Amino acid sequence: MAEEFMHTAGLSFTVFLLLLFINAARHKLMDFARFTGFLADYRLLPESLAPLAAKLIVGVEILLVALLLHHGATSLGIMLAVGLLSLYAAAMSINLRRDHRRIACGCGGAGQVISWALVVRNLLLVLLVALPALGAGTGPLSAGNVVAAISTGLLLWFVYNIIDLLLANAVHVDLTAQKPAQQD
Numbered sequence: 295m296a297e298e299f300m301h302t303a304g305l306s307f308t309v310f311l312l313l314l315f316i317n318a319a320r321h322k323l324m325d326f327a328r329f330t331g332f333l334a335d336y337r338l339l340p341e342s343l344a345p346l347a348a349k350l351i352v353g354v355e356i357l358l359v360a361l362l363l364h365h366g367a368t369s370l371g372i373m374l375a376v377g378l379l380s381l382y383a384a385a386m387s388i389n390l391r392r393d394h395r396r397i398a399c400g401c402g403g404a405g406q407v408i409s410w411a412l413v414v415r416n417l418l419l420v421l422l423v424a425l426p427a428l429g430a431g432t433g434p435l436s437a438g439n440v441v442a443a444i445s446t447g448l449l450l451w452f453v454y455n456i457i458d459l460l461l462a463n464a465v466h467v468d469l470t471a472q473k474p475a476q477q478d
Contacts, residue, residue, distance in 0.1 A: 302439045309447025312362050319355040332400030375423045383416035406462035
């Protein structure tokens with residue numbers, strides 16, 4: 295029973311990862327020049343290498359999706375996802391420590407500038423990415439468990455997008471707030 299639950303949970307997280315990286319690659323490809331500019335803004339490599347690095351990142355995200363879809367290569371896809379999410383968190387951390395805060399994330403969701411909240415989000419995603427590996431079962435799942443896994447993966451995806459929108463809008467919350475006048 296516990297093995298079946300872990301297998302179902304693993305499939306749920308794999309569905310979530312598929313949606314996450316399909317959207318990330320789609321977002322980058324929809325406006326590749328803009329993504330290349332975002333990447334150059336991080337100033338982690340010479341600007342002349344930004345187009346090549348951007349192509350490599352999108353290619354790796356597409357490869358990751360293909361690996362997750364291939365039953366025999368799911369573990370490799372998960373390892374690649376851990377690496378990419380860690381790389382993204384490290385790139386944001388380096389720039390935040392340099393006090394370069396007005397850089398668009400280029401994350402594939404709601405437009406937002408880098409922040410420590412996004413670093414934490416990516417590190418939490420790294421932990422979440424490891425869960426499919428823990429639940430990697432070998433046997434087939436019942437039709438009910440497959441439906442439950444896909445539904446849960448979709449639910450995780452929707453919750454992730456809501457949180458992403460909240461993070462994107464958090465920077466606007468205090469911008470217009472005025473302090474009440476102090477009375478003497």
